[in-house]
Amino acid sequence: MKYRTLASFLLISVLLTGCGSLVGRHNIDSGFAYIESHEYLNALESFNNAEEKGEDACLLHRGRGIALLKLGEYEEASTELLASLAADEGIVDDMDFDTNYYLADAFFGMGEYNKAKEVYDAILGLRSKDSSAHYLRGVALLASGNHDDAYADFSRAIALNPKDYSMIIMIFRALDDHGYGEEATALLQTAMDNGKDFMSNYEKGQISFYLGNNAEAQSFLEAARNERDQEKEPVVLLLGQTGEKQGDYNYAISVYKTYISENPNSAKVFNQLGMCQIKQGDYEGAVSSFQSGLSIGDKDVEQALMMNEITAYEYMGEFGLAASLMETYLKTYPEDEAAARENVFLSTR
Incomplete structure (x- = not known):
């Protein structure tokens, strides 16, 4: 009940308030830049520096909460996000609602589903x-x-x-x-029935895929792949998965390699290609694909690529090299508990 009273006040308060001054926020800006590049520990250090320098409390608590959320520290994240809402001193804007979305996500991560629901109740009370x-x-x-x-x-x-x-x-x-x-x-x-007359081929392919109609999905996605104005990467990723779903890794690999030959800057496709190569036992090819993906510098895919490269080396029996890469990985992603357990295994090999 104590939480409910506090949360209700803070959530309602966004009607009247918003984060304050835009000046004197060098460390805050650095912190959000680190979040953008997925460097969450560096982000936390920047927000700590921002607090020491007396920078905007609303923004630094918001940033710290987001970084903690990304690190899986849900309870601490919720505390910071509530502190951000409490520090609001301006006109309500989209950022206030965005902070509440992060807060609900933190509660969800804690398994506090009713608290997450209460946050969405408050949002919908203002934006039905x-x-x-x-x-x-x-x-x-x-x-x-x-x-x-x-x-x-x-x-x-x-x-x-x-x-x-x-x-x-x-x-x-x-x-x-x-x-x-x-x-x-x-x-x-x-x-599908209601939208088939105006859906794109990609949209039809997506829904067919999840309905389990694999042949239809391939047909729609192949058509989408040849459309001039269609974004190709998501089409190719799903088209390849239609092959993977049936165990036809040769087809999937062909789809991915064809795309990469024309668009060599897709870390996501390199990652998916490498995963197919692992399933075919082509571990050297997989390592090459993961390394090519890593060279692109796509922060959204970097963690998966690093972990998958380690896995490929393990399959090759290169445990010393895998252990060395795991050490680097854990310095970058210390929140990955599964990788930490795997590191214990590698240390015994």
């Missing part, structure tokens, strides 16, 4: 037509075992944005993951 908030509240309700209210939120989210097929697929996956497979499939099939 926010389809993302309805979707996310539905996920929180589903996680807490409240299927009926979750489904009502999912239905509302779709009604508000019926052409957001990425969101509909996420709803499908949430329902399917919680044991409502038939319901999830029916929802996805309805989206």
Whole structure:
């Protein structure tokens, strides 16, 4: 009850307040730059420096909360994000709502699904037509075992944005993951039936893929791959997965290599190519793919590429090299507990 009183006040207070001064925030700007590049420990150091220098409390607590959230320190993140809301001193803006989204994410990470729901309640109290908030509240309700209210939120989210097929697929996956497979499939099939006359080939390919209609998915995605105005990378990644799904790694590898020959700066495709090569036992080829991906410098994929390279070396029996790379990996991503356990194994080899 104490939390509820505090949170209600802070969430309502965004109507009147917002983060303050934009001057004197050198360390804060550095901290957010580090977050952008996924260097969360460096970000925390910058926000600590910002606090010592008396920089904007609202922004530094927000940044510290986001960095902690990314590191998986959910309880500490929630404390910082609440502190950011408490320090608001300006006109409400999108940043205030964004901070609340991060706060709900932190509560969700803690398993505090009802608290996450309360945050979304507050957001929807001010923005009743926010389809993302309805979707996310539905996920929180589903996680807490409240299927009926979750489904009502999912239905509302779709009604508000019926052409957001990425969101509909996420709803499908949430329902399917919680044991409502038939319901999830029916929802996805309805989206396909209602939208087939104006959906793009890529969108049809996506939904066909998740419906399990692999041949249809390939047909739509192959057509999308040849369309001039279609962004190609997501098409290629999903098209390759249609092959992987059937165990046809030769097809998947061909799709990925064809794309890379024309677009050599896709770290995501190099990563997926390497994973296929591992499954085929081509560990040297996989290492080469992962290293090519790492050379691109895409921070969004770097962690996966580093870990997958280590895995490929393990399969090759190069345990000393794998251990050395793991040491570097853990310095960059110390929050990865599974990798830390794997490091213990490597140290005994």
